[in-house]
Amino acid sequence: MTSAPADAPALLEVAGLRVRIGAGVRPVAGVDFRLNAGETFALLGESGCGKSMTALAIARLLPDNGRIEGGSLRLRGEDLLARAEAEMRAVRGGRIGMVFQEPGTSLNPVMTVFAQIAEVLARHRGLRGAAARAEACRLLEAVGIPDAGRRLDDYPFQFSGGMKQRVMIAIALAGEPELLIADEPTTALDVTIQAQVLDLLARLQAERGMGMLLITHDLGVVARMAQRVGVMYAGELIETGARADFFAAPLHPYSRKLFAALPEGARRGRPLDALAGGVPALDVDFPGCRFAARCPAAFERCRREAPGWQVRSGQAVRCHLYEGDAVPAVPARGDGGEPLPPSAVAAPLLEVRDLRVHFPVRKGVLRRVAGQVRAVDGVSLELAPGRTLALVGESGCGKTTVGKAILQLLRPSAGQVLFEGRDMAGAKAAQLLPMRRAMQMVFQDPFASLNPRMPIGEIIEEGMLALGVGGDAQARARRVDALLERIGLSAAMRNRYPHEFSGGQRQRIAIARALAVEPRVIVCDEPTSALDVSVQAQLLNLMRDLQRELGLAYLFITHNLAVVEYLADEVAVMYLGRIVERGPVERLLAAPAHPYTRALLAAVPRLDDAARPAVPQPAADLPSPLAPPSGCHFHPRCALADELCRREYPLVRVLGDGYEVRCHHSPAA
Template structure:
């Protein structure tokens, strides 16, 4: 089979430039007790200094395993083969393990997906950076501390000299990611491998991390291998894109060409699954099924089982690379100069029109407050309060979705738990169908538990690993007295499994046997088992692949239309909000700063904070210029000591003395659009 090398930019013949990284025929095999897995099956690409190649694809496509193979960080059970694996002309396959220890952290820096598990919790930041400096640059003592401080300052951490002696738990998620970047840069690498560096980060922190990587790359001339499933991140960062599927590269192209018109059916399906406001009236064009298991022998195209344009040839013969100018695609549809027009597919049918009428309020919240005492000393005396929720009011209506958006630490999850009385509120009212919930005992709340359920952010943590999924779904029904007997509960659980796209035959499997998207479906089935009217969804799509996210959003909208569910959708993903939400409430440091219909709040935001969130969303734009660098915005202040006046004024470009002195009163704009701001943008309204 012909091979196509992926280069980050076409270069004139008279300017030959040797690649920084050259990979040819890369293959990884892992021997397990039951099978031989091939997560990387013959990958080729080259990467030049100062350029970024993004490897794009779903989880299980082999992106991270490719990166680990380049750094030779594979497990003992894995075998590595390659025709070529060269860094700056040096053969990495010929290096001994001792020589590779000098390459890793030195010539190759790595930023891992989850900084919380990559940083040592019992070592200070200085100690962890100093390890790299001592090993790769022979810096110790005062020289190492000065260089560590310079690195922290370079990644935008304020008061770096003092923060060197802090531990990882004393940093926010975004700051921990910056510490990881500082450690990766400490060895002055030629190649930086960034594996999902912004997964599950707030959009504001995400844009800071991406701009930081782009700035440091430009300053140092590093090559960057960026691994992600986020098309927005690819559009912002990449010079060239490689699409991976089931261990193979299936498309390569310059960024602008790729986003103008992706060629491979898999890439096109990823684009079709992206949620936005334009698709609100119809289901997302979700890619069905999942990435095939890599323990099988493939006779034909690996995407054939999920491809809407599959042909008989696809199932029997592996496609060869087809060249299209600066682009290449591995697909039979492009053989013999076939036209890309054959890839057009019909959009899903729109939803039936909604029944007109006044929305019925199911849950009403007024002036909700949740404050947590901060205790110190031997006697554990309260020395302050964290105002996690500080006077929130909102309404949930039957058959509608209210999205609660904001950065991590704004109090969104605390609101959700307080609505369900999982956390006791200090003040305020929570009424379900007119009945007050606040202040009731656990026994008094039990009959109301059926009406309100929660889907948590991490299904792996919220599903009992020792229980089968059938037992997990039936547990809530048994506790709340749903179903006449075990047989009826079993039948109901089996029906729910079929309804969420799984099979009743899977009821005896355990959570670890399912993918992340499937586990989230199981969590939804557990919540639906008791026939609730209100569903609180806490970041249910964060860190999911775009295809799995689309499947989950379609399922949620179908269930809402069938059952009239009221959703409180807690998220920082505004693209999902544009597609799913009917109303939006923007939260900042425990308070709602702007609320209204989704069209009002996201289409014409009046609060500077809402505009900041909107501006931070990575946009897919084929004509976009190379990423611009920007200074990181100020960090979210602590809820223990919120700023005086308007809490947002330290980060607001429009703040004045009035903003610093007094909290803005509520303003009512047209159509029920409410906000708290002394200087609303793009709207004129009298002060309340």
């Protein structure tokens, strides 16, 4: 897709946009860009730099204490700031659709999915009754919800995190918008559904000429979707340019740091090149460059004089380094020092044997059991001190349920969970107290797992108080402050509440809470999904440091295979409640034996996506765990399936060196 010429009328024009929150916080400080019909403009930057606030300002959805204090917003030449709020209600949801970052807090918990989609269809397209239901079903199918007709009457809590995000996308598309503002639209999605959603958005752009403002921290998604890129830092755009130019040679030192922080297998055992500190507070005046305090190339002028825009071959950059004729050379990316020596594999700390979690499905007036959802259906795994086991697979395959069942937050239907040889399954609450300290969990949705009525200092300290660890009040306070500093926040923030932080910052707070009681095993459920690449690098460095110092064991539930390649020692691939492939990370990612694993790897967005052919996708959506297919559960989506696959579930094949696979077509040992 090609963008419109620069002199064509723009779909969206943002000029000098300035936003003030409360008395003096300025999260957006003079932002300018234009977006053409059929074009995607990607907005990059760390959490807290003003990306989401820019999007909210465009949709006129600022919080009650926020206001636009300057600039202009035009949609096809119409002044949005001149419209009354009643007129904006006809624009929002119709001409402008929006996908919010956190579906768990954006969806109404007491309304069915159909009721929430039907609101948009009735107001903006005049569809009601059977026509609205048919269109809502089509939208859910389009974004990859299996068994869409039945799930229309479900409530948001009945969906996984990834599925809730897909529902949000369906609602945003229901009004057939001219402009789609997508705030991290694929953050909670596994790679196959992410690829489907990105393909869907690209197709809708081609069909409707829809423009998209894409806010994301995933450079692979940017490479695949965007025509132009804008990098934002501390309320300002600091670099803009065409996608190809930006990926070939990012100009601003901050942009270069974003690329340097990307995890990859070649850097296993070495620290990532993470930026120190965080985005500065936006309630102060900046005499110079806002990035100067963190910039490795800063000099005295950077600290006292704000840089103007400089243009280099179509790219624009706000940096003093480019004010002469010479262009600074892109520094070679350091290797972060020598890799850590591989640790010896100790005896397992945690053993899971044939774990099963089945949920009864009740129907009728008497609520009789009519079936079982086999969310986890015979999972076995081991985890040793100082090791990381990554559990990967699509949303709805049972990964999170495994994590919760290990911690006894869900009672297993069968199987054993052995911690240091003691079976925790079925134990009473008092017997579980030692395990509660030794094993902690970082949940997928940080907003839902943090108490909104408690300041973050008390949230982090709460576990220490409950389990009697951390010493006296002063010692606990010092530990809270130290944890906040280690995760890239400030000890001065301890009295703020969760709603005062961005999504990525809330996830870091959740991680600090888990670390506060000095656990030995941490179950991490998508801990980096809400984090931009620079903060993700800080977190991954922190997790590696803690693992080396304390011998922590991680069960790392994720859909980010780049993080798996960098962090994990072993990988287990899960599909419809069962592990279909497991082995050392280097071998599994280099030469996967199962067709499902190959499909996952093929769907990962990469920095060279613009030049790659279309990503091959499985032939159908994930089947319902209420009625899994006969034989191999993957056979309806597998190009290699034959009659044996449709008839018999494959046994485990051991391929040597602890490598296992369940596939009739896998190579022999």
